Amino acid sequence: MTITAPHGFRAAGVAAGIKASGALDLALVVNDGPDHHAAGVFTRNRIQAAPVLWSRQVLTTGRLRAVVLNSGGANACTGPQGFQTTHATAERVAARLGCGAGEVAVCSTGLIGSQLPRDAVLAGVDAAHAALSDVGRAATDAATAILTTDTRPKQAEYRGEGGWRIGGFAKGAGMIAPAMATMLAVLTTDAVVDPGELDKALRAATSRTFDRLDIDGCTSTNDTVLVLANGASVVSVSTDELTEGLTSICGDLVELLQADAEGATKQVVIAVRGALTEGEAVTVARSVARDNLVKTALFGSDANWGRVAMAVGNADAIIDAQRLDIRMNGVTVCQDGAAYGDRKTADLTGRDILVEIDLHVGDASAEVRTTDLSYAYVEENSAYSS
């Protein structure tokens, strides 16, 4: 279940001293080939961190030898000095691996607006390089070194027909919203892939997984999902197989992110059907997922479907107020746009809540995952500053 499960990848996680706590804070993932295909998707926030600007640029070649990631600082809103730190980090990794800096992606996460301690980061790169290994422990160290408010590392694996695999890790507990991935995720595969198809498959996979997790409507400055493919399994896969595998592993990582979301007491799925288009189904589901009055009601285990209806009506989509049906954990509480039965029979006291919305205007459907809005979310985010 690690990023080194596919053949030909090594990883390491070290304590570089970026975090004052002395916790693991720098990770390195290396692709030993034979191929070095890569693709990435990045945040759509208009303010992008230095490592995002760098990694977008190097990804234009479709090749990566390695990814270096740090927690303890987002390196966002840090000006030219911050960009130089990212560049120097990639240069140091490249020097250790004997490749070009343009083959090294950089990811950072943590507080926005602080400079990273450059010397500590560069020394950390050396230590991580020395610790590189394909054993699970090294991969788990890497998955641990990227965490911020997350309470546990998030790793997943996918096994394809014929022996090829995908491994991956992700981090993210807050500032999670749809305009792409949720903070950071790295995926590796030893499948033999067509480089042009890799990008297509990654975009197809993230658009239906990471893009449909919305914890708090806040799209970070640093969101990045990268995939590295080396062909070491000597198994060729079609675009469909690759898309299926990537969608599966991304879906697993999204569930881990949802389960560990800041202050969450509920894991909520908003399932919309009967929409005119899949895009409108997502828009409606997202409007409900983001609505603070819906989220506080769910925190209180209250089947307050009127707030769901209000949020549906706020979405920019075709709806018919007279044909709206809402079910909560299997109980119909609203039919034809009006109250149905006794909403108190919908039991929302457990951790999992399913809100089903049928718009009855078309055939398209989509799901968005979210959490509730709890005292703990407010506490964690009013104190968080590291």
Added chain:
Amino acid sequence: MTITAPHGFRAAGVAAGIKASGALDLALVVNDGPDHHAAGVFTRNRIQAAPVLWSRQVLTTGRLRAVVLNSGGANACTGPQGFQTTHATAERVAARLGCGAGEVAVCSTGLIGSQLPRDAVLAGVDAAHAALSDVGRAATDAATAILTTDTRPKQAEYRGEGGWRIGGFAKGAGMIAPAMATMLAVLTTDAVVDPGELDKALRAATSRTFDRLDIDGCTSTNDTVLVLANGASVVSVSTDELTEGLTSICGDLVELLQADAEGATKQVVIAVRGALTEGEAVTVARSVARDNLVKTALFGSDANWGRVAMAVGNADAIIDAQRLDIRMNGVTVCQDGAAYGDRKTADLTGRDILVEIDLHVGDASAEVRTTDLSYAYVEENSAYSS
């Protein structure tokens, strides 16, 4: 400071038994003429309560004799039966006043999805009609009868040159967002106005006042702002004078709403300048005002400008990440898109917080008012069901 301050208006507020608590819950405002000009703006939510559907329709004539308002139930998502209750309510008011039902607007507020007790509402109309008066006490009863989670009535007055006045009341503490007014507000004026200009002046006033208060991003199914003009002062006013007066009184009501917002511990103004257009300035300010991570940081009196920058970057507007400046309560914490000085010198411990954002890409500016996201907001909204 009441809705009967202008000449020729009477009001009443009674306990009709809609609220189980026995509190005042039905209000009536009557325009005794000589003119009966009126205009209104309504929620942009695609799911609109029965009274909104009714009042939009009757307002197409530009004439109103009276407005009847109730708390204790929104009469939204209530199907044909709910609409019949609204219609019957208007009919009863019309019968008492000797006018047509098409001259009576209806407003409702409270829980979405429950039927109103029609008989109690109709008996309440009779009681309110019997209690109609132009004294301040009756107007305050009316302003009190429309409250839900509000802690106090919200009334304001504007005095124009030459002796004309505007009076008004409003209610709203949650489910407050920009797509127009904030729940319910009624304004009265004894100015002599051009009926066509009344609508124009009201839209100009609400677009810069009610539309720029965003407590929780939730646009209600019932939002309504109405203005009634009777010319009883015999003072003719220009469109500019009328717009100025309406903007002034709406601004006062917005400040009262903001001060009484559910669970708020901070009154926050997000002021954006240097935007390309006023619309983009509003878009940026609203993105910051709605951001839960910004709101929780402000609850903790934390000058976490990185979250402000993140929210700016999420707005659909032209920005330049290298030229962004942010000031919090007068202290520059971000300049040219990077940290400036020591953010701890920005004192946010008081109730009022001013966040100034300069985009440096144009000359347009706008302000949006909001509040913080506190434990109390979560508590009030996870329990609220009445």
